[in-house]
Amino acid sequence: MTENHPQQTWDKIYGRNEQICVWPWSDLVSMIMRHAKPETQDFRMLELGCGAGANIPFFLSLGVEYYAIESSGVIVSRLHKKFPELEDKIFVGDFTKKLPSGNYDLIVDRGSLTNNKTEAIENCLQLCHDQLKPNGKFVGMDWYSTLCSSYSQGQIEDDWTRINFPRGPFVDAFRVHFSDKEHLLELFTKFEVRHLELRTTKSEFNDDHPVMASWNLVATKK
Numbered sequence: 001m002t003e004n005h006p007q008q009t010w011d012k013i014y015g016r017n018e019q020i021c022v023w024p025w026s027d028l029v030s031m032i033m034r035h036a037k038p039e040t041q042d043f044r045m046l047e048l049g050c051g052a053g054a055n056i057p058f059f060l061s062l063g064v065e066y067y068a069i070e071s072s073g074v075i076v077s078r079l080h081k082k083f084p085e086l087e088d089k090i091f092v093g094d095f096t097k098k099l100p101s102g103n104y105d106l107i108v109d110r111g112s113l114t115n116n117k118t119e120a121i122e123n124c125l126q127l128c129h130d131q132l133k134p135n136g137k138f139v140g141m142d143w144y145s146t147l148c149s150s151y152s153q154g155q156i157e158d159d160w161t162r163i164n165f166p167r168g169p170f171v172d173a174f175r176v177h178f179s180d181k182e183h184l185l186e187l188f189t190k191f192e193v194r195h196l197e198l199r200t201t202k203s204e205f206n207d208d209h210p211v212m213a214s215w216n217l218v219a220t221k222k
C-alpha cells in the first residue's frame with residue numbers, strides 16, 4: 001500500500017457502515033442533466049471513487065455503459081452483490097495510478113479526488129485526459145475550497161493538501177485537498193473549463209467550522 005493510498009481509511013469507514021450514501025447527490029444529477037447529458041448510443045462513462053454507489057442507479061437509468069474504480073475492496077464487494085451486472089465493470093484500484101482503459105465520453109468524480117494530494121490529482125487528471133474521447137467531458141463535484149474553515153487547520157502535506165485535522169468535519173478524513181480558482185484552472189490546463197461554480201454555506205451554530213465551500217466544474221478534453 002502506498003502512502004497516497006486511502007484504501008485502509010475507507011475500508012475502515014465502510015466496515016463500520018459509515019458514509020454509506022445511497023441516494024444520488026442532487027447537485028450531481030442537476031450538473032449532468034444540464035451540462036453532460038448522454039446523447040449518444042454506446043455512451044461510456046467512468047466514475048472515480050464510486051463509494052457505496054450513490055450515483056450508480058441514476059447513471060444506469062440514463063442507459064450509459066457504466067464503469068468505476070474505487071480504492072475500498074470492502075465496498076466494491078458489496079457493490080458487486082448489489083449490482084451483479086456491474087461485477088466486471090467496478091474495479092478495485094487507485095485512480096491516481098491507473099484507470100480502466102475505456103475511450104470514455106464522460107468521467108465523473110464526486111468528492112473522491114479531493115481525498116488525494118496535489119501530485120496524485122495531477123497524475124489522475126493526466127490519466128483522465130488520456131482515457132477521454134476528444135471533446136469528452138470531466139465533471140468534478142464537491143472539490144473543497146480554500147474558503148472552508150478547515151483549510152487553516154490540519155497539518156500541511158503540500159501547498160493545497162492537509163492531513164490530521166484535530167476536529168471538525170474532516171477529523172476522520174485521510175487527507176483533504178483544497179483549491180482556489182487559479183489552482184483549479186492550473187490543474188485543468190489540458191482541458192477547457194466550461195462551467196465552474198462555488199457553493200458556500202455558513203452555519204450560524206458552529207463557531208469552530210462555520211464555512212463549508214466547494215467547487216463544481218465541467219471541463220472538456222482539448
Ligand SMILES: C[S@@+](CC[C@H](N)C(=O)[O-])C[C@H]1O[C@@H](n2cnc3c(N)ncnc32)[C@H](O)[C@@H]1O
Nearest residue numbers: 010049050051054070071094095110111112115
Ligand atoms: C467521499 S467518498 C465519495 C463516494 C461517491 N463518489 C459518492 O458520491 O457518494 C470518496 C470515495 O473515493 C474513494 N477514493 C479516494 N481516493 C481514491 C483513489 N486514489 N483511488 C480510488 N478510490 C479513491 C474512497 O475510497 C471513497 O469511496
